[in-house]
Amino acid sequence: MQWLRELEATQPFVLTIIAHDTLEGRFLTPIQDPEGLAKSMYEFCPDIVDQGCGSLE
Numbered sequence: 001m002q003w004l005r006e007l008e009a010t011q012p013f014v015l016t017i018i019a020h021d022t023l024e025g026r027f028l029t030p031i032q033d034p035e036g037l038a039k040s041m042y043e044f045c046p047d048i049v050d051q052g053c054g055s056l057e
């Protein structure tokens with residue numbers, strides 16, 4: 001929850017789905033630092049990349 005609160009303070013979003021192991025949502029403003037956001041999300045949940053797109057690039 002703390003990570004989500006910190007993210008929301010700098011990059012506002014709304015959650016649209018919350019399940020047992022999944023969060024989904026959309027950002028309310030343009031992403032200010034896409035590379036930084038990708039790294040932060042990967043640090044929070046490596047599965048985003050490891051089981052998803054396969055690369056931060």
